[in-house]
Amino acid sequence: MDLTTNYLGLTLRNPVMPGASPLVDDLDNVRRLEDSGAAAIVMHSLFEEQITHDQLAEFAHTEHPAESFSEATSYFPRMEDYALGADRYLERIAEIKRMVGIPVIASLNGISPGGWTSHARLIEEAGADALELNVYYVASDPDEPGTAVESRTLEILLAVRQAISIPVAVKLSPFFSSPGHFAKQLDRAGASGVVIFNRFYQPDIDIEELAASHRLDLSNSTELRLRLRWAAILHGHLRSSIAVSGGVHTVEDIIKAVMCGADVVQVVSSLLKYGPSHIGTLIKGLTQWMEEHDYTSISQMRGSMSLRNCPDPSVFERANYLRVLQLWKL
Numbered sequence: 001m002d003l004t005t006n007y008l009g010l011t012l013r014n015p016v017m018p019g020a021s022p023l024v025d026d027l028d029n030v031r032r033l034e035d036s037g038a039a040a041i042v043m044h045s046l047f048e049e050q051i052t053h054d055q056l057a058e059f060a061h062t063e064h065p066a067e068s069f070s071e072a073t074s075y076f077p078r079m080e081d082y083a084l085g086a087d088r089y090l091e092r093i094a095e096i097k098r099m100v101g102i103p104v105i106a107s108l109n110g111i112s113p114g115g116w117t118s119h120a121r122l123i124e125e126a127g128a129d130a131l132e133l134n135v136y137y138v139a140s141d142p143d144e145p146g147t148a149v150e151s152r153t154l155e156i157l158l159a160v161r162q163a164i165s166i167p168v169a170v171k172l173s174p175f176f177s178s179p180g181h182f183a184k185q186l187d188r189a190g191a192s193g194v195v196i197f198n199r200f201y202q203p204d205i206d207i208e209e210l211a212a213s214h215r216l217d218l219s220n221s222t223e224l225r226l227r228l229r230w231a232a233i234l235h236g237h238l239r240s241s242i243a244v245s246g247g248v249h250t251v252e253d254i255i256k257a258v259m260c261g262a263d264v265v266q267v268v269s270s271l272l273k274y275g276p277s278h279i280g281t282l283i284k285g286l287t288q289w290m291e292e293h294d295y296t297s298i299s300q301m302r303g304s305m306s307l308r309n310c311p312d313p314s315v316f317e318r319a320n321y322l323r324v325l326q327l328w329k330l
């Protein structure tokens, strides 16, 4: 069975990898992931706030010890709470690279154009094979037009592209008016891949305490459907690779994502639930399913249910919305 796939110009042994999460903070987990068959290691993010904090701290140390932190900094977790500081992050890339034979994809996470993007070069120098750029932005200012959000993201991508020569994937939000058009713009600006999608964590409200509550719920397979639609729409329109992230829990989820056009899937919630060896169970199940259904390779399956190839493309479009509403019976 030929499970190989190409992602960001890298040839991978199969299409299943852990997504960005603290799972790889533990080197034993990294080893287990590789032994279980993971196609690559995706590291958790190094955040703009961590980098600028380090830069600020240096500045504060030499210039203004007392008043270096704006109030806004207090909205972010304390820097000590991040698993690794900026320097440790770079060391960790090098450690993981020494340890594994599979590609290592680092992740840089931020929202504003600026000096922090030059950290991409340090990440490349530390040995990362590729970089995932996550622009996790919540457009909370109703006066800011969507075009401004798009241009800023493109500007960040261009700055990172200029700093490094390893491939860059952009982890996208589903909240663009036309995600397909924006993905094409990223493609033209030099992204080697798009990761669809960021999973936005929704705050809840405590009505007794009148407080916002922060809870991180793990995903389930129903969240995959949003990704399936957009993988199916994007397949065949991009030079960039497509990674599906969000709601991949089972063998069937992987098959669906590949059939819709994914080059790879990223798995987080189900690995946090069942542990790193779950990736081996998924790969074994994928191989078995493909054998039983007479597939010989991943490439044979990829995109077979995309918008272009699907026997009923209307399922991905407005027509299906009308049909589904009409089918509802009380």
Ligand SMILES: Cc1cc2nc3c(=O)[nH]c(=O)nc-3n(C[C@H](O)[C@H](O)[C@H](O)COP(=O)(O)O)c2cc1C
Binding pocket: 019, 020, 021, 022, 043, 044, 045, 046, 107, 109, 134, 171, 197, 198, 199, 216, 218, 219, 220, 223, 245, 246, 247, 248, 266, 267, 268, 269, 270
């Ligand atoms: C505990 C936790 C930490 C995460 N950390 C990051 C991160 O550092 N960077 C990032 O891009 N995504 C991060 N994610 C998001 C995941 O990479 C992934 O996109 C999301 O969990 C959806 O995939 P899933 O449905 O398989 O969980 C994190 C998710 C979890 C649950």
